[in-house]
Amino acid sequence: MKLLIADDDPQMVRALRITLAAHGYEVITAADGAAAITTAAQTHPDIILLDLGMPKMNGIEVIQALRGWTSAPIIVVSGRTGSADKVDALDAGADDFVTKPFQVDELLARLRALARRTAPAAGESTVSFGDVVVDLSAKAVTRAGARVHLTPTEWRMLEHLCRHPGALVTRQDLLKEIWGSEQVSDSGYLRLYMSQLRKKLELSPAAPVHLLTESGMGYRLVL
Template identity: 75%
Template sequence: MKILIADDDPQLVRALRVTLTAHGHDVFSAQDGAAAVTIAADTHPELVLLDLGMPRLDGVRVIEALRGWTTAPIIVVSGRNGGADKVEALDAGADDYITKPFQIDELLARIRALARRATTHSTSPLVTFGDIQIDLSAKTVTRAGALVHLTRTEWRMLEFLAKNPGSLVTRQTLLKGIWESEQVSDSGYLRLYMSQLRRKLEAEPSHPRHLLTEQGMGYRLITD
């Protein structure tokens, strides 16, 4: 996989380059936001690791520039751990967010998850986890082969997560997508519908393994 690292910390870039190359990836790097956009246009990376606080062009602006022409997964790797920064980056088009300092094994797992998502999304309408099978084409869900009845809203919420397995889907994205309005605010609706989905799809709804909450940000479907 071709990976672009956009970060102005040369030590971090060097360490990531060594690790990612050892795992068989082709690595490119950029030390500022403007260079990241230019290098991405030249190399067409399959995944981007992006810091937010870079010179010349802020990371969120880089995400917006890239999303103008590519759907390649973008993982923000940033020292900013505020909820507002994360939501802004994810709403701009990032697929995931990991806070510095981080464990390299976690980053590699996030990369693998996004790579699987890209492959699954392009080849099959079926998403499976545990004994659950979601058919995005037929708009059906089965559990151990038996059809599971979902309300329209439950299906819409699950559909957003299933189309982006492994990735964080923000509350704002869900609210806008489900109710098709910028004016809807979350007054507990999402928690309610997520609770209902877990009751129908998780083996232990009170200890979910697949339908996970990212506190203050949104939800994530884990298919492993």
């Protein structure tokens, strides 16, 4: 499970990285609020640990920005003990609040609880939007019950979006996923494949409601 730690305390980050990595988590870090948003968009973490008092953007602003495109669980880890801070964080979209200093066992328990809450049910491997059903295991797509043929590239693009529903998927992510390199030049290929997907899967391809373009950034699948 991929974990993003956003905190400007290098000692805290180092201790958490060592401890959580030892428990099987893949840990990535960010040292300020702006970096937290950028890193989350690039790496799509499963859970986010976020300090409230960071430079450039405070924790509340980061939560609000993240909630604009991701539903990944957010645990606020903060030295602030006031109830107002906790309420503000939860109202902004945080899922849990841990006050520093804390016991590692408590944090691990909360991480496990959030992972259970957000994990798909055993055997669940389908994503549905509109009259479309995408079976990720069978690599099959149906629309209104009829099989839809996708090219291999169209499938890889759709599959990647389906594995991150609601999240912004950047052009760089898609280029790396489809062609295996972030260095591949996008000469309109992504727009072409997205246009084809919309023709096959959207009720009105010219006015899509599920396969959306985020101008200058990438694409988003809205269920």
